[in-house]
Amino acid sequence: MTLATAVRSLTRDDLHTLLYWMRLTRAFDDRVRLLYNQGRIPGAAFSQRGHEAISVGSSFALGPDDVVAPMHRDLGAYLLRGMTPRRIMAQMMGRVTGVSRGRDVNTHGMGDLSLNIIGYVSPLPDSMPLAVGAALAFQYRGEARVALTYFGDGSSSEGGCHESLNLAAVWRAPVVFICENNQYAYSTPLSRQLTVENIADRAAGYGFPGIVVDGNDVLAVYEATQAAMARARRGDGPTLIECKTMRMLGHAYHDDGSYVPRDLLDEWSRRDPLLVYERQLRDLGALTDDELAALDRRIAAQVDDAVDFAEASPWPAGEDCLEGVYAL
Amino acid sequence: MTLATAVRSLTRDDLHTLLYWMRLTRAFDDRVRLLYNQGRIPGAAFSQRGHEAISVGSSFALGPDDVVAPMHRDLGAYLLRGMTPRRIMAQMMGRVTGVSRGRDVNTHGMGDLSLNIIGYVSPLPDSMPLAVGAALAFQYRGEARVALTYFGDGSSSEGGCHESLNLAAVWRAPVVFICENNQYAYSTPLSRQLTVENIADRAAGYGFPGIVVDGNDVLAVYEATQAAMARARRGDGPTLIECKTMRMLGHAYHDDGSYVPRDLLDEWSRRDPLLVYERQLRDLGALTDDELAALDRRIAAQVDDAVDFAEASPWPAGEDCLEGVYAL
Amino acid sequence: MTELTYLQAISAALWEEMEADERVLLLGEDIGPFGGAFKVTKGFVERFGERRVMDMPMSEWAFVGAAIGAAMLGLRPVVEIQFADFIATPFDMIVNQAATCYYRWQAPVPLVIRAPSGGGLRAGPFHSQNPEAWFVHRPGLKVVAPASPRDAKGLLRAAIRDNNPVIYFENKYLYRKVKEDVPDGDWTVPIGQADVKRRGRDVSVIAYGSMVYEALEAAETVAAGGIDVEVLDLRTLLPLDRDAILGTAERTGKVIVVHEATLTGGVGGEVTAIIAEHAFELLDAPLVRLAAPDTPVPFSPPLEDFFRPNAVKIAEAVRKLAAY
Amino acid sequence: MTELTYLQAISAALWEEMEADERVLLLGEDIGPFGGAFKVTKGFVERFGERRVMDMPMSEWAFVGAAIGAAMLGLRPVVEIQFADFIATPFDMIVNQAATCYYRWQAPVPLVIRAPSGGGLRAGPFHSQNPEAWFVHRPGLKVVAPASPRDAKGLLRAAIRDNNPVIYFENKYLYRKVKEDVPDGDWTVPIGQADVKRRGRDVSVIAYGSMVYEALEAAETVAAGGIDVEVLDLRTLLPLDRDAILGTAERTGKVIVVHEATLTGGVGGEVTAIIAEHAFELLDAPLVRLAAPDTPVPFSPPLEDFFRPNAVKIAEAVRKLAAY
Numbered sequence A, B: 001m002t003l004a005t006a007v008r009s010l011t012r013d014d015l016h017t018l019l020y021w022m023r024l025t026r027a028f029d030d031r032v033r034l035l036y037n038q039g040r041i042p043g044a045a046f047s048q049r050g051h052e053a054i055s056v057g058s059s060f061a062l063g064p065d066d067v068v069a070p071m072h073r074d075l076g077a078y079l080l081r082g083m084t085p086r087r088i089m090a091q092m093m094g095r096v097t098g099v100s101r102g103r104d105v106n107t108h109g110m111g112d113l114s115l116n117i118i119g120y121v122s123p124l125p126d127s128m129p130l131a132v133g134a135a136l137a138f139q140y141r142g143e144a145r146v147a148l149t150y151f152g153d154g155s156s157s158e159g160g161c162h163e164s165l166n167l168a169a170v171w172r173a174p175v176v177f178i179c180e181n182n183q184y185a186y187s188t189p190l191s192r193q194l195t196v197e198n199i200a201d202r203a204a205g206y207g208f209p210g211i212v213v214d215g216n217d218v219l220a221v222y223e224a225t226q227a228a229m230a231r232a233r234r235g236d237g238p239t240l241i242e243c244k245t246m247r248m249l250g251h252a253y254h255d256d257g258s259y260v261p262r263d264l265l266d267e268w269s270r271r272d273p274l275l276v277y278e279r280q281l282r283d284l285g286a287l288t289d290d291e292l293a294a295l296d297r298r299i300a301a302q303v304d305d306a307v308d309f310a311e312a313s314p315w316p317a318g319e320d321c322l323e324g325v326y327a328l
Numbered sequence C, D: 001m002t003e004l005t006y007l008q009a010i011s012a013a014l015w016e017e018m019e020a021d022e023r024v025l026l027l028g029e030d031i032g033p034f035g036g037a038f039k040v041t042k043g044f045v046e047r048f049g050e051r052r053v054m055d056m057p058m059s060e061w062a063f064v065g066a067a068i069g070a071a072m073l074g075l076r077p078v079v080e081i082q083f084a085d086f087i088a089t090p091f092d093m094i095v096n097q098a099a100t101c102y103y104r105w106q107a108p109v110p111l112v113i114r115a116p117s118g119g120g121l122r123a124g125p126f127h128s129q130n131p132e133a134w135f136v137h138r139p140g141l142k143v144v145a146p147a148s149p150r151d152a153k154g155l156l157r158a159a160i161r162d163n164n165p166v167i168y169f170e171n172k173y174l175y176r177k178v179k180e181d182v183p184d185g186d187w188t189v190p191i192g193q194a195d196v197k198r199r200g201r202d203v204s205v206i207a208y209g210s211m212v213y214e215a216l217e218a219a220e221t222v223a224a225g226g227i228d229v230e231v232l233d234l235r236t237l238l239p240l241d242r243d244a245i246l247g248t249a250e251r252t253g254k255v256i257v258v259h260e261a262t263l264t265g266g267v268g269g270e271v272t273a274i275i276a277e278h279a280f281e282l283l284d285a286p287l288v289r290l291a292a293p294d295t296p297v298p299f300s301p302p303l304e305d306f307f308r309p310n311a312v313k314i315a316e317a318v319r320k321l322a323a324y
């Protein structure tokens, strides 16, 4: 999407909405890191830095009835789809007010069917077939809804990735797969994971389009997703969109990520998705200093509020763990 | 391989050796079907008809130290690699003299490391990573050996297929994968399994060659495998060879295969691998009626002998089942 | 009442639930035109169409996962795993995904996985397994293993209507071997209730699946010798019917737990432990387990006959225990 | 003697076996330059090179399968599954392939699968599991679960030298929490032998993994009240050391079996059943199991603390049983 097209298809409000979600994602994530380092978040938490354009740009393309199955670097998708910072922060802290009521850790298990969000489990890429199944339900009932899900470069090597892509192809299912190629699976670089340049090229093996986009350009991600959603909604089946990016911090906050070459990070930090987008908006004359400052103030207040809410929320009672293993 | 090339690279003896293994495979399989129908073979047995050129042509390309992991339609490979008709028939009948001593059923579990044959388990495609691992062992010790294995069109949809191909690629492992595309997985036609013309095209997603050959032309299969083996031995990594063929009978002998369209079978019966090869040899002037008759007599005698041997072999004693669960 | 074989009872439950509830659909390998490896779904695609009777590519992990996703979005999928032995392939999807979604984020997963299990058919190590114990060790799942046509039908109906993932182990050996009158109409066998299939005073045999028939046969055999055996059919393996287990232990004071699965780590250990913990004082003799020995399921008839528990072996164990 | 933590003991065993035997190689995710998620293989790639310390793409099923193939062809691979929770992914390859090749066609599979297991670390439902019971129900596998640094080292050595697939459950909670003098030199702890970690006359606590320490702590607590507890550390879960289990039951007549895994279908059932079958007459009280409740492993500290068995709960159970 050129800036020009973006401006044609998106209102100024839309452009600011995107900015808001990206910056909220960044600010929330920065706070999580801080809290984690202060020992105020038990367990672990995944870094989001570098992934904001992907999670926000793609989920912005969803219609209200579409379903999304975000993964561990898709904080932006959860937020954008209506999961409040309060609930998510309480989730991070294991409080009863958290999405999973203290049962699951960090972004795991943050599903809410009333928001059309499917939560994820840790084994990867176990959300892919769920999205295909959601798409199957839409087809089954003749609904014009689409399912969107995500997987990493590392997860692309798992057998389940292949099975899910193939099943979606055979069913011509209304599903969009976003591959977040951040060049590492934990500490393992691409060179030890696969032998091809683009994961998206594998889509040819399933007979549907595989597209490569700049994962640090929120408008590009949005446009590609939007087109793929439209295609799926038309009944033309799945699309695989590979977003090239870089994980800018460790895998999770206990990991300093020091195995990533410094200059690779330097190079990508110049392409920081927030910087890129801010520059685009300014070039368009669609963002003023005051607007940005006001937005950031609003965001900071929201994040503060989320932390206050979470820390004021009660811990679950021990014996609560026994309840609700089975649905009635 | 044109006939002319074949004649250049293969001796008349070689050509007759191929003929022998193919016709032995056919005769043995025909006998198994007969015995099964007579209730003389307990359990089940997979049909081999149509697959003779693939199993024989590919395994003929193996050097003595190479390892093969054949599957359920690769009777020809077991025979060619030195598993005697006697042992195999006794295996089919569950006798102590069978390859697995009565423990496993039909072609399952017919491994013998002294023959460089890896046996298979029923879940598919569970031999693929074993072949990759054998190839890893060769690399590890710097041995110029190659591993060869097989999988079906149906098995190509399993996640393990993808993982194995990718792992082989990342390791540049000396392994050759033969995809036996017989157009059905049990009763399920290709159209319900995948959306692309050639499974071999998926090799592009792993950065190694994917080749399509006529699976009913033993010389073509041999030539392609031979080239792939040489490539692997040179250290240039894996190859995927897709052999197009047709399963001419039911999945196994309890299945009449009546779901396969009659005219599809008719069409392919004209391309019967034994007929094709016989014609090729006759065109070359490399086969006389007398030779063929003598060969078939020799084969019939061998199969008779195998049946006699198997039926004269003792059943295992019940309590034998307790022994040998663990290696010392 | 209609006389049905075990297999017909399963088919009937599927058929009737599909007639009654548009949300029910079937996924599995070769279940469409072919009617399934065991013909359980013969005629289904003709009646319900390919939309509701879906032939799957070989990719158990993904189609179980897709069934989970579809279940979350309002369908009620019934998946057939062609042989229970292949349930190890989608294992992760079952134990990590299906079993935990409700606990973690309150997403019900109304999913049934049908797994034809069991031996005695000369089918070797990979078409004869009884892997139920793995799932009994996974909170969030329910596990059933009916023995009679009546229970097969009633439990499958209950499983389809349950809002949790239910693993339904159907015993292949029984498919065409057992037959009984099954009531018509809309009734279920509640998940979680064992059933006393024979009342007796001297020894309890607790069993499930094909072993229920072997136990009943053994009971007849020893009855001639004056031993009165009670046979408890567990029917559901998770949750186990603790009251029924303790009840039979209390009534006879002597208990044998029988299963076709291998001994070590099997469901028999759990049942035995429940009794040893909660009915210890009522016992008149050591608890006894009778199960397959700890080996893969061997193929050759003499080996499999030795391997598989049966009425003769049960009768022997009953006699010994009665004499204790 | 060298003082080693549990983690150091594991590293040391790997290191020394790699030094001693060129056939030993390591496969796993992030085990190379990164040194593994828990740093067990820190420094290994520098010493042994990428040929012997292989970082894997995420494809557990295939790399376990490749390890099986390599093992058949003469290598002795040690695979790290990053968290035991992910062992459900290559489950088929372990239970169907690795476990059965020797039985079926006499191909030894000298393979070790290291699986860091256990909770108490606020890691939630998928980084805290204790899935050992699944494998205990699979003939052809061996399963070990050491508690002490000494056993961790000796059992890992024995596992690497064993010609069968061994699942080695290492308890993450213990990695840096326990430390002891470990003898130098070439010795092993034989697979299949339990160990009495504390002698006592009144009550036996049978445990493994992290629960051994909780049991020992509980024993100290109740000793003040005059209850003398014997603690048996199973160490190997398949094959179980029947003699040691029956021996401790005989000595005290009162047994509690403890594990961190969830109760139903856990290894505790098997151990309890063995006693109820073979030492019934020597028992002075009902058998008792103490395990995690039947739920996924919850994350939040109060939930996990409630969920996880510990010394306090064990001491309470011991007091109750002693008073029986």
Ligand SMILES: Cc1ncc(C[n+]2csc(CCOP(=O)(O)OP(=O)(O)O)c2C)c(N)n1
Pocket (backbone or CB within 6 Å): A073, A122, A123, A124, A125, A151, A152, A153, A154, A155, A156, A180, A182, A184, A185, A186, A247, A251, D029, D058, D060, D082, D086, D089
């Ligand atoms: C089946 C499975 N194996 C291993 C892991 C451990 N693990 C968690 S995240 C991760 C790396 C994931 O890499 P990628 O898919 O590229 O996603 P990223 O974290 O880079 O966004 C690994 C190995 C897992 N979660 N699931």
Ligand SMILES: Cc1ncc(C[n+]2csc(CCOP(=O)(O)OP(=O)(O)O)c2C)c(N)n1
Pocket (backbone or CB within 6 Å): B073, B122, B123, B124, B125, B151, B152, B153, B154, B155, B156, B180, B182, B184, B185, B186, B247, B251, C029, C058, C060, C082, C086, C089
């Ligand atoms: C994991 C797994 N799922 C299902 C089966 C049951 N099954 C045995 S053979 C077969 C079809 C195999 O098709 P293909 O790979 O094309 O091989 P073919 O039999 O056609 O040679 C199926 C579904 C199996 N063996 N393994």
Ligand SMILES: [Mg+2]
Pocket (backbone or CB within 6 Å): A152, A153, A154, A180, A181, A182, A183, A184, A185, A186
């Ligand atoms: Mg990544």
Ligand SMILES: [Mg+2]
Pocket (backbone or CB within 6 Å): B152, B153, B154, B180, B181, B182, B183, B184, B185, B186
């Ligand atoms: Mg096929």
